[in-house]
Amino acid sequence: MNAPFLPPRTVAATAEPGCGDVAIRQERGQRAVFCGLTGIVWLHRKIQDAFFLVVGSRTCAHLIQSAAGVMIFAEPRFATAIIDERDLAGIADMNEELDRVVRRLIERRPDIRLLFLVGSCPSEVIKLDLGRAAQRLSTTFSPDVRVLSYSGSGIETTFTQGEDACLAALVPEMPREAPDAAPSLLVAGALADVVEDQFLRLFSELGIANVAFLPARRAGALPAVGPNTTFLLAQPFLTDTAKALEARGAKRLSAPFPLGVEGTTRWLRAAADAWGVPEGRFEAATAPGRARAARALDHHRETLAGKWVFFFPDSQLEVPLARFLSRELGMGLCEVGTPYLHRGHLAEDLALLPDGTDIVEGQSLDAQMDRARAERPDLTVCGLGLANPLEAEGLATKWSIELLFTPIQGYDQAGDLAELFARPLVRRTRLEV
Amino acid sequence: MQLTLWTYEGPPHIGAMRIATAMEGLHYVLHAPQGDTYADLLFTMIERRDARPPVTYTTFQARDLGSDTAEIFKDAAAAAYERFRPQAMIVGASCTAELIQDDPGGLAKALNLPIPVIALELPAYQKKENWGASETFYRLVRGLSGSPSPEPKPEGRRPSCNILGPTALGFRHRDDLAEITGLLGRLGIAVNVVAPMGASPADLGRLKDADFNVVLYPEVARAAAQYLQKTFGQPMVETVPIGVGATIRFVEEVAALAGIDPAPVLAGAPSRAPWYSRSVDSTYLTGKRVFIFGDATHAIAAARVAKAELGFRVVGLGTYGREFAREVRAEATLHGIEALISDDYLDVEAAIQAAGPELVLGTQMERHIAKRLGLPCAVISAPVHVQDFPARYSPQMGFEGANVLFDTWVHPLMMGLEEHLLGMFREDPEFNDRAPSHLGGKAPAGAPAPAPPVPEPVTSVTLAGPTAPTWAVEAEKELRKIPFFVRGKARTNTETFARERALPLITVETLYDAKAHFGR
Numbered sequence: 001m002n003a004p005f006l007p008p009r010t011v012a013a014t015a016e017p018g019c020g021d022v023a024i025r026q027e028r029g030q031r032a033v034f035c036g037l038t039g040i041v042w043l044h045r046k047i048q049d050a051f052f053l054v055v056g057s058r059t060c061a062h063l064i065q066s067a068a069g070v071m072i073f074a075e076p077r078f079a080t081a082i083i084d085e086r087d088l089a090g091i092a093d094m095n096e097e098l099d100r101v102v103r104r105l106i107e108r109r110p111d112i113r114l115l116f117l118v119g120s121c122p123s124e125v126i127k128l129d130l131g132r133a134a135q136r137l138s139t140t141f142s143p144d145v146r147v148l149s150y151s152g153s154g155i156e157t158t159f160t161q162g163e164d165a166c167l168a169a170l171v172p173e174m175p176r177e178a179p180d181a182a183p184s185l186l187v188a189g190a191l192a193d194v195v196e197d198q199f200l201r202l203f204s205e206l207g208i209a210n211v212a213f214l215p216a217r218r219a220g221a222l223p224a225v226g227p228n229t230t231f232l233l234a235q236p237f238l239t240d241t242a243k244a245l246e247a248r249g250a251k252r253l254s255a256p257f258p259l260g261v262e263g264t265t266r267w268l269r270a271a272a273d274a275w276g277v278p279e280g281r282f283e284a285a286t287a288p289g290r291a292r293a294a295r296a297l298d299h300h301r302e303t304l305a306g307k308w309v310f311f312f313p314d315s316q317l318e319v320p321l322a323r324f325l326s327r328e329l330g331m332g333l334c335e336v337g338t339p340y341l342h343r344g345h346l347a348e349d350l351a352l353l354p355d356g357t358d359i360v361e362g363q364s365l366d367a368q369m370d371r372a373r374a375e376r377p378d379l380t381v382c383g384l385g386l387a388n389p390l391e392a393e394g395l396a397t398k399w400s401i402e403l404l405f406t407p408i409q410g411y412d413q414a415g416d417l418a419e420l421f422a423r424p425l426v427r428r429t430r431l432e433v
Numbered sequence: 434m435q436l437t438l439w440t441y442e443g444p445p446h447i448g449a450m451r452i453a454t455a456m457e458g459l460h461y462v463l464h465a466p467q468g469d470t471y472a473d474l475l476f477t478m479i480e481r482r483d484a485r486p487p488v489t490y491t492t493f494q495a496r497d498l499g500s501d502t503a504e505i506f507k508d509a510a511a512a513a514y515e516r517f518r519p520q521a522m523i524v525g526a527s528c529t530a531e532l533i534q535d536d537p538g539g540l541a542k543a544l545n546l547p548i549p550v551i552a553l554e555l556p557a558y559q560k561k562e563n564w565g566a567s568e569t570f571y572r573l574v575r576g577l578s579g580s581p582s583p584e585p586k587p588e589g590r591r592p593s594c595n596i597l598g599p600t601a602l603g604f605r606h607r608d609d610l611a612e613i614t615g616l617l618g619r620l621g622i623a624v625n626v627v628a629p630m631g632a633s634p635a636d637l638g639r640l641k642d643a644d645f646n647v648v649l650y651p652e653v654a655r656a657a658a659q660y661l662q663k664t665f666g667q668p669m670v671e672t673v674p675i676g677v678g679a680t681i682r683f684v685e686e687v688a689a690l691a692g693i694d695p696a697p698v699l700a701g702a703p704s705r706a707p708w709y710s711r712s713v714d715s716t717y718l719t720g721k722r723v724f725i726f727g728d729a730t731h732a733i734a735a736a737r738v739a740k741a742e743l744g745f746r747v748v749g750l751g752t753y754g755r756e757f758a759r760e761v762r763a764e765a766t767l768h769g770i771e772a773l774i775s776d777d778y779l780d781v782e783a784a785i786q787a788a789g790p791e792l793v794l795g796t797q798m799e800r801h802i803a804k805r806l807g808l809p810c811a812v813i814s815a816p817v818h819v820q821d822f823p824a825r826y827s828p829q830m831g832f833e834g835a836n837v838l839f840d841t842w843v844h845p846l847m848m849g850l851e852e853h854l855l856g857m858f859r860e861d862p863e864f865n866d867r868a869p870s871h872l873g874g875k876a877p878a879g880a881p882a883p884a885p886p887v888p889e890p891v892t893s894v895t896l897a898g899p900t901a902p903t904w905a906v907e908a909e910k911e912l913r914k915i916p917f918f919v920r921g922k923a924r925t926n927t928e929t930f931a932r933e934r935a936l937p938l939i940t941v942e943t944l945y946d947a948k949a950h951f952g953r
Contacts, residue, residue: 007651029494030470030490030509031467031470031488031492032470032473032492032493033467033468033470034468034471035466035467035468035469035471037466037468038471053435057528057529057557058437058440058442058443058444058557058561059443059444059446059447059469059527059528059529059557061437061439061440062440062443062444062447063468063471065439065440065816066471066474066475066479067471067474073804074801074804075805076438076439076801079436079437079438080437080440081434081436081437082434082435082437082438082440083434083558084434084435084558084559085558085559087434087558088558092434094434097434098434100434101434101436104436105436108779120528121466121468121528122528122529122532124495125529125532125533126532127500151496152469153466153468154466154468154469154494154529155466155467155493155494155495155497155498155529156494156495158467158468187950197592219472233846246783270514314477328447366516372749381680383474384473384474384475384477385470385471385477385485386477386485387473387477388477388478388481388482388483389477389482389483389484389485391483392483392484415441423697
């Protein structure tokens with residue numbers, strides 16, 4: 001790709017760590033984002049004995065199967081209870097209908113231990129009380145199946161906020177820790193299994209033994225929580241989950257998110273400091289990972305350094321990703337769009353962004369596309385509804401959803417994460433047709 | 434409330450989007466909550482389009498519900514007109530917007546835009562995608578085709594027709610259209626307007642200039658064609674040219690309407706499929722039990738091809754499209770079976786299990802069922818996923834379409850020699866029941882002939898009644914010597930045979946008695 005259209009700016013890597021001096025603008029208008037139901041696509045793989053039953057319309061069913069249906073399932077672990085006109089007209093009692101549907105489902109899938117009733121726009125607008133339905137059904141199916149509810153509706157949640165709502169619904173289910181429990185560390189946010197295992201090893205080398213993850217891989221294996229629990233967010237979109245954990249006495253450690261070498265080191269250091277891990281031990285435990293990650297990043301710096309990147313809002317991962325790309329790979333940031341910005345949880349990442357970074361919270365799609373066209377970034381991070389149209393206009397794109405179902409956190413994924421952004425650029429240089 | 438593992442159709446506004454995206458110069462303003470823009474992906478990813486669909490969504494959020502969502506709609510419609518300057522606009526609501534009742538039609542009218550604005554009423558809790566497409570296309574044709582012109586058509590010009598029905602996100606619509614356009618061209622018939630695919634609102638004003646209409650996809654275009662027939666006196670051809678026989682009938686019908694001799698186009702062997710099917714390599718296909726499910730058009734066509742052009746036996750036929758239930762029932766009667774009219778995936782699964790087919794011809798959803806039951810499967814109808822929007826030329830219609838059907842349907846079946854050898858030698862460590870070797874299937878090394886591949890059903894859809902007779906150990910062993918693709922049927926037949934005779938225990942003798950009783 002050629003030099004950016006923008007007048008050359010100081011490329012971020014040479015800038016001093018910022019002091020939070022970034023402009024955050026808000027924008028309203030048409031939004032091209034997923035609703036929270038989409039979280040089901042990865043959550044149903046993470047929690048192996050859970051089933052996700054959306055209570056919604058045919059649109060909701062269509063969304064999920066369009067996203068996940070390219071895989072051929074012998075037994076999918078999600079479904080939709082489609083509300084029809086009889087329900088809306090009050091001819092059928094919706095709660096009875098829901099009970100009937102759930103009974104049919106559980107007969108078919110006796111192996112399910114945890115059932116999520118997932119709220120949607122239609123169920124929210126008609127104010128169907130899924131919380132009470134979940135309580136009622138839990139009593140009916142106790143002790144075999146636990147039934148919980150959360151909302152993944154588009155009017156309330158954007159994409160990854162569906163995971164937040166799901167995990168927040170799990171928090172009250174976590175056992176209460178014993179009053180004399182040893183201090184424990186909880187890592188919140190669905191991570192790839194391999195990443196979890198790596199973090200477990202790192203914490204163990206730091207001497208932090210009592211580590212658990214939310215969500216757990218099986219519904220019955222939820223960790224305990226209480227005032228002796230300290231938690232680290234592994235994902236930036238866990239507003240309600242953090243609130244729910246704090247309500248149970250757990251304390252959040254402030255840290256940037258574990259993307260790239262710097263993010264991972266600072267994230268681990270937050271835990272190490274809380275546990276009083278000596279500096280020497282921290283150095284010894286993290287040095288091999290840092291060195292490996294630095295080597296892995298070198299492969300991609302040539303492709304990415306000096307290139308300008310434009311983020312459309314999607315997952316709330318945008319700010320930490322922009323921090324990683326600018327500080328560790330030397331990329332310039334045209335605009336960092338994010339659907340929602342939790343200033344507290346992202347404080348440390350924001351502080352590391354180069355001064356003057358343009359952050360846009362919310363979206364007005366056509367205006368934002370106009371800005372992207374005018375700036376002609378070298379790489380545009382956007383959803384799949386925009387990616388091919390922008391490619392056809394000559395802009396290289398990185399489709400953002402992939403960042404949610406690829407292992408990207410931690411030292412040994414830093415190179416893979418950089419590669420995700422380098423790949424579309426490399427591809428463009430390879431294709432001769 | 435309906436438990437839906439998979440839905441055969443999207444909501445009706447997806448049908449409207451398929452029309453808007455197929456056309457040019459038409460914009461769709463859709464009142465919908467944040468998140469419903471997922472539908473763009475159907476077009477940009479599954480169909481790999483290189484432009485955003487011409488759809489503006491209001492994407493309201495919860496915080497907007499307290500204020501004026503109607504105002505949001507008006508702003509979005511006005512902004513969409515300013516930015517895209519379409520020739521015409523359609524406006525409507527998605528399922529959630531239908532609940533808040535903002536009346537997009539009335540609001541758009543109040544904007545006084547200088548273009549035709551057509552309001553869509555698409556009841557999302559009653560109707561589905563194909564109905565939405567049909568209704569939208571009908572409303573557009575009705576609104577934009579004008580009134581009958583008083584002057585008679587000029588004499589002596591080539592006969593011409595419209596091709597109605599191809600949409601965005603249609604199963605093989607792109608190549609079907611090319612195939613049929615070519616066929617009409619060889620007949621000497623001009624194509625006046627193709628719609629909705631590629632047509633502008635102005636083109637819809639020229640529909641009346643054609644002599645007759647070809648309805649390729651009745652699910653989408655029958656209603657519009659009936660309107661054109663009534664208003665402009667244009668006859669319609671509704672024979673869907675899928676399969677060699679249907680294509681020949683189609684050619685004869687359009688030729689008759691155009692006053693043309695079809696013989697030159699039908700001469701020779703315009704499709705390879707008949708010879709492939711007659712060649713001895715295909716003999717083993719005779720009587721293969723096939724279950725067919727899809728939209729009505731493709732299911733009916735597939736049943737005819739399966740029976741008359743491949744020599745299969747149709748043991749199940751059904752559709753999710755209730756609007757065309759009558760036609761499917763009539764076709765099923767010809768095969769001596771009862772049609773399955775259902776949009777309930779679990780019903781379809783149960784019916785397939787009960788019919789015990791050797792091949793399933795269905796949609797993307799039947800691929801899930803076939804995987805679960807361990808059956809070969811080919812896709813004949815929407816809904817489909819990205820792999821069924823191929824780069825290569827792959828029509829279903831016309832003579833080339835028949836070639837494509839032959840290859841596609843035979844491919845998943847075990848090939849003849851392997852099938853024979855499997856019937857003879859059951860303990861081969863490499864070639865066994867798991868999967869045909871031409872599909873790369875392999876068993877664990879060194880494993881002897883494995884347990885039955887058809888998973889013993891463990892669910893509520895299991896049809897074996899409580900009175901199922903017991904199998905003697907030897908009989909069960911003998912049953913496993915029957916090749917897997919007919920084993921399910923042999924099991925059912927034997928159990929039926931035993932039940933009818935009130936035999937408490939199935940022995941090896943019973944198994945062979947049943948075999949003799951039922952034939953193959």
